Amino acid sequence: MPAASQLESTTVRHSAVVRVTHWLTFIAFVALLVTGGEIVISHPRFYWGEVGNVNTKPLFAIPIPASRDTVPTNYGYVMPDQNGWSRALHFEAAWVAVLTGVVYGIYGLVTGHFRRNLIPKRHDWNWRVYREQIVRTLRRKRPGPDEDGSYNVLQRTAYAAVIFVLFPLVIWTGLAMSPAFTAACPWTVELLGGRQSARTIHLFDSIVLLTFLVVHVWMVAASGFRRRMRGMIAGYGERGEEQR
Amino acid sequence: MNPITRRKLIRGGVAATVGVAGLEAAGRIARRYGLIPPDSGGIYGPGETLTYACQRLLTTRLPAREFSRSMISKNPFANEIARPTDEFKRLEAGGFKDWRLVVDGTVAHPLVLSLADLKTMPIASQITEIACEEGWSYVAEWIGTPLSSVLREAGILPQTRYIVYYPIEKFLWGSIDLADAWDEHTLLTTGMNDGDLPVPFGGPLRLRLPRQLGYKSLKFVTHVTATDDIKKFGKGLGSVDPEGGYSWYAGI
Numbered sequence: 106m107p108a109a110s111q112l113e114s115t116t117v118r119h120s121a122v123v124r125v126t127h128w129l130t131f132i133a134f135v136a137l138l139v140t141g142g143e144i145v146i147s148h149p150r151f152y153w154g155e156v157g158n159v160n161t162k163p164l165f166a167i168p169i170p171a172s173r174d175t176v177p178t179n180y181g182y183v184m185p186d187q188n189g190w191s192r193a194l195h196f197e198a199a200w201v202a203v204l205t206g207v208v209y210g211i212y213g214l215v216t217g218h219f220r221r222n223l224i225p226k227r228h229d230w231n232w233r234v235y236r237e238q239i240v241r242t243l244r245r246k247r248p249g250p251d252e253d254g255s256y257n258v259l260q261r262t263a264y265a266a267v268i269f270v271l272f273p274l275v276i277w278t279g280l281a282m283s284p285a286f287t288a289a290c291p292w293t294v295e296l297l298g299g300r301q302s303a304r305t306i307h308l309f310d311s312i313v314l315l316t317f318l319v320v321h322v323w324m325v326a327a328s329g330f331r332r333r334m335r336g337m338i339a340g341y342g343e344r345g346e347e348q349r
Numbered sequence: 350m351n352p353i354t355r356r357k358l359i360r361g362g363v364a365a366t367v368g369v370a371g372l373e374a375a376g377r378i379a380r381r382y383g384l385i386p387p388d389s390g391g392i393y394g395p396g397e398t399l400t401y402a403c404q405r406l407l408t409t410r411l412p413a414r415e416f417s418r419s420m421i422s423k424n425p426f427a428n429e430i431a432r433p434t435d436e437f438k439r440l441e442a443g444g445f446k447d448w449r450l451v452v453d454g455t456v457a458h459p460l461v462l463s464l465a466d467l468k469t470m471p472i473a474s475q476i477t478e479i480a481c482e483e484g485w486s487y488v489a490e491w492i493g494t495p496l497s498s499v500l501r502e503a504g505i506l507p508q509t510r511y512i513v514y515y516p517i518e519k520f521l522w523g524s525i526d527l528a529d530a531w532d533e534h535t536l537l538t539t540g541m542n543d544g545d546l547p548v549p550f551g552g553p554l555r556l557r558l559p560r561q562l563g564y565k566s567l568k569f570v571t572h573v574t575a576t577d578d579i580k581k582f583g584k585g586l587g588s589v590d591p592e593g594g595y596s597w598y599a600g601i
Contacts, residue, residue: 147482147483148483157485189594196396244382284480
């Protein structure tokens with residue numbers, strides 16, 4: 106046990122489980138993004154419903170060159186095909202993300218981490234609180250004492266959305282593209298309106314997750330990159346800081 | 350910061366030992382129940398193995414999704430390839446009358462079947478989706494002889510573990526495990542949407558495997574071999590696909 110004086114002078118920001126699962130998820134997510142982009146390049150057309158191919162009308166097409174010569178694009182060349190390793194890494198990274206998510210999910214439920222730190226507090230569930238917090242953030246006001254060692258309502262909402270909505274949905278839509286998994290659980294793809302709908306939702310969910318990542322890193326940078334990184338790596342802030 | 354105490358060190362050591370022993374035991378059980386794919390080595394091996402093991406526990410006995418007739422795609426995409434060989438062109442000119450499917454390996458009665466022979470066996474049809482690893486897909490009715498009927502006729506021997514299959518260009522070979530080989534939906538396909546299977550779609554004979562991605566459904570199949578040792582084929586990875594970075598098991 107650390108001595109009492111130590112407890113007074115350091116702030117435990119993140120538990121070991123949170124730190125390890127955070128970084129594992131980060132590594133897996135970056136791998137998923139890069140390889141997912143690579144897979145999209147082999148067929149940058151998106152459809153709605155069950156089926157879609159170059160003989161059917163796409164919902165939209167991303168205006169990039171493709172890595173397969175069967176896909177019509179407005180480019181006169183074909184990109185190098187990197188699907189082999191991209192797919193292998195995509196699914197391996199998905200396993201890392203899912204298994205990490207399971208550990209984190211159990212931890213969050215058992216320890217009350219979700220309830221305590223992530224679900225917006227009951228009395229914050231109204232527009233006025235959100236609006237005030239948005240204004241405070243945009244005016245770059247310093248965090249108030251109520252945020253010390255905790256998250257404000259915008260942070261809670263963003264983190265909760267990523268953990269309870271966006272990640273589960275991206276896993277679900279990914280599984281809904283698996284011909285073997287959907288043999289076992291056909292409803293997983295039927296509820297989404299078909300295989301191609303699942304693929305399109307998978308893309309948009311990934312874009313929202315990427316947006317979250319960018320804003321998240323930006324906010325970390327704005328609020329003191331070194332200090333926040335130390336918090337997520339070593340688990341505590343600097344001695345004496347934030348001990349108003 | 351908490352110092353690393355002796356108790357923590359011992360606890361960590363015990364946990365690591367238990368973990369390694371547990372993985373070892375899990376590996377042995379997985380091998381015994383056929384949950385390890387042929388391409389389980391390398392940096393992507395753990396991912397391949399987890400996926401394959403989970404799918405085998407989950408989907409072994411469950412059939413692929415089927416669709417209503419109205420869902421059949423009006424404009425399916427063939428992903429056509431050039432006529433593969435001169436031999437193929439000669440057979441095509443003869444209306445594929447001389448196309449032969451050789452069935453051998455660990456079987457009691459090796460067979461040589463013409464397309465007409467295949468069609469005298471019980472014919473099955475299914476309306477299923479073929480999905481390419483690139484992302485596109487279409488639904489079609491596939492008509493043919495279940496691979497299981499042919500394997501039953503040949504009498505596969507009890508030691509058989511995998512069914513290897515070759516297109517007319519032998520180097521593009523593939524294989525499936527017995528769970529997929531016995532699946533009623535695994536068809537030696539000769540017809541599509543009420544007609545003969547067109548050459549661009551893999552005619553005259555394509556192995557359709559609707560619980561896996563399109564690249565496992567090889568076109569122009571001429572040879573099926575049952576085996577008890579997949580390591581003897583090619584580089585021992587179960588198909589030509591892993592040599593190009595693609596998974597042997599494409600049920601994902």
